[in-house]
Amino acid sequence: MKTIIITVRTSILLMVLILVYQLAVTGIAQAAMPHKANGSLIYDGKKLIGSELIGQSFTSPRYFQGRVSSIDYNAASSGTPNYAPSNPDMLKRVQDSITQWKANNPDVPLRQLPIDLISNSGSGLDPDISPASARAQIPRISSLTGIPAEQLEQLVKEHTAGRDLGLFGEEHVNVLKLNIALSKLPANKH
The missing domain is CATH 1.20.5 (Single alpha-helices involved in coiled-coils or other helix-helix interfaces)
Structure with missing residues (x-):
């Protein structure tokens, strides 16, 4: 007892x-x-837009696209299959991503396709892309919106964050913040 x-x-x-x-x-x-x-939430007035920490799907080609998500950006269950580079499912997904890239970005040579646009992160929810990935999408966005490429280049430059503490990680661009800024620019075509 x-x-x-x-x-x-x-x-x-x-x-x-x-x-x-x-x-x-x-x-x-x-x-x-x-x-x-x-949760680093971003609002437009009182309307919740999203979190700067969780990647989102942008389906319109008029916006910058983030990394591939094997979980369809479902934050309820982050993770990704841990496929080897030789796995047939992985090879098919990468090939599908390359095919889609070519169709959506015919003006950009395949050799300029950054790897992070066809590969997914460990969580499947990465909110950031490399500055090179953002710049590679500028011809498509400029063509569809009429916004001059130079203005889009400046927008990417303004939204490029450096390494954490100047040492850790790589330069990166938050896709949600970049697209919010893009949506505020006056487009010349509709």
Whole structure:
């Protein structure tokens, strides 16, 4: 009986400590960095557009496209199949991506196709692409919108983020933020 009482007391004490810890961490995060603590959400007025941390599908060719998602950008279950480069399913998906790229971007030679536009990330929800991937899409977007390529180049440059702490990762462009800025530019064609 004594063992049961000690076990129950210890369990209750640990549950209370865990609850206090979670509340403390949440409170500190809300005070120190509320935007990040709440999911880095982006709003247009009061309308939620998305999160800058989770990739989204942009189906219109008038917008910049992100990386391939093997989970259809479903944030409820991130992940991706861990196929080897020789896997037939992987080869077919990559070939389909290349075929789609050629159809949507006939003015861009295949040798200028950045690898991150035909490969998916580990989570399948990567919100960023390389600056080269953004620049490779400029001819298509300029042709469809009438926005001069030079203006789109400047937009990509403005939305290119550097390495974290100047050391980690690579330069990257957040596709959602870039497309929001693109949608605010006056298009010459409709």
